[in-house]
Amino acid sequence: MTATVDRSAETLTAxxxxxxxxxxxxxTGHRDTLVLTGAGCSTExxxxxxxxxxxxWKRPQxxxxxxxxxxETVRRRYWARSLAGWEALRLSQPNASHLALARLETAGYVxxxxxxxxxxxxxxxxxxxxxxxxxxxxxVACLNCGRSLCREVFQARLQAMNETxxxxxxxxxxxxxxxxxxxxYETFRVPACEACGGVLKPxxxxxxxxxxxxxxxxxxxxxxxxxxxxxxxSSLMVYSGYRFVRAAAxxxxxxxxVNLGRTRADDLLALKVREPCAAVFDRLMRYFPTT
Ligand SMILES: [Zn+2]
Numbered sequence: 571m572t573a574t575v576d577r578s579a580e581t582l583t584a585x586x587x588x589x590x591x592x593x594x595x596x597x598t599g600h601r602d603t604l605v606l607t608g609a610g611c612s613t614e615x616x617x618x619x620x621x622x623x624x625x626x627w628k629r630p631q632x633x634x635x636x637x638x639x640x641x642e643t644v645r646r647r648y649w650a651r652s653l654a655g656w657e658a659l660r661l662s663q664p665n666a667s668h669l670a671l672a673r674l675e676t677a678g679y680v681x682x683x684x685x686x687x688x689x690x691x692x693x694x695x696x697x698x699x700x701x702x703x704x705x706x707x708x709x710v711a712c713l714n715c716g717r718s719l720c721r722e723v724f725q726a727r728l729q730a731m732n733e734t735x736x737x738x739x740x741x742x743x744x745x746x747x748x749x750x751x752x753x754x755y756e757t758f759r760v761p762a763c764e765a766c767g768g769v770l771k772p773x774x775x776x777x778x779x780x781x782x783x784x785x786x787x788x789x790x791x792x793x794x795x796x797x798x799x800x801x802x803x804s805s806l807m808v809y810s811g812y813r814f815v816r817a818a819a820x821x822x823x824x825x826x827x828v829n830l831g832r833t834r835a836d837d838l839l840a841l842k843v844r845e846p847c848a849a850v851f852d853r854l855m856r857y858f859p860t861t
Contacts, residue, residue: 589828589843589850593800594857596826596841597674600798602681604789604818605671606811610803610829612687614665614848616658635776639713643755645769650758652772653728656721659689659707666852667802668695675699677861682792686804686811688774701789703781703810705774714768724761724770731759781810789814793821801827803847806834 577585597603609617637644664672672695674680682699685692688707692700711718763770775781793799799818804827806812812834818825819838826841827833828850836842843850855861 586845586849586853589845590853591857592841593826593828593843593850594854596798596800596824597679598857600824601678602796603679603798603800604793604796604814605680605683605800605802606804606814607667607671607683607685607687607692607802608804608806608811608829609687610805611667611685611847612662612665612689612691613803614667614846615662615689615691617662617687617689632777634778636778638771638776639769642760645760646758647755649728649760650732650755653725653732656707656725662689662691664691664695666848666855667850668692668697670851670855671802672696673855673861674858677858679858679861681796682789684789684792684811684814686808688772699792701785701792703775703785703789705772707772707774709773710770711773712763712766712768713771715763715766717763717765718773721772727761731761775810786810790817793818793823796823798823799825801825801829801833801835802851803829804833805829805831 633644633648638648668691671680671683671692675683675697680697680699682701683692683697684701684703686703688702688704690702690706690708708721709718710721710724761770762768793814796818799815801815804811806815815825815835815838819835824840825835825838826843827835827839828843828845828847830844830846833839833842
């Protein structure tokens, strides 16, 4: 249940308006803000998030890298679920948050955007200065020779090899994974690398896997130039994103967050708006009429 159910429409509207006004003032006061986004930024695009209001898991924990590497059965299950999940993810569209953040970048309020999401919706909305902290789901790479291919090509091969496989999506997960009903993973066939026969993996950072060092450094470089940090739709429970907020706090930068639930950095925040991201950003753009 969300925090909004026991509020009247008037209270909700007033609260959203007030939240949007405060975030607008924050951005206006600090140009070149570093924005960090998480799953809550994409929920309005139909991609569910991982955690509830307390930051606890809503669904079974995502796949760990070691499980994927260590078992062919696990890889069959992963790709069988992902075959179905990708179709839904690929059709998703940017929402008011993505669109507003792209416009705010053009206007100079957003200096750089770091996202924990792997859906590519920020770029689709027009943001250019983006670091995909956990990679992108639209590419697949060989773990042996490094050759990469576009997910659409891989998807076609996956489909062709499993034309008779039954797959019905029960629930979509934010990483393009999907829970399937009555799937027989043992009969599912997974294509290998065409160049070397190696194991293919989506170019996303799995749980239990480190973010590449150069990517982390790029965000720290952006943080050097930033005058403030705004967190959008992330509980910051994963260290890979939390470390930037902690570093910003150590440097004395003001930090704001728009997030429906608790965040790991609540005690570091100068401003917290506890509302759905898309509703806040939809209203926020009123304060930037020429943007
Ligand atoms: Zn290969």
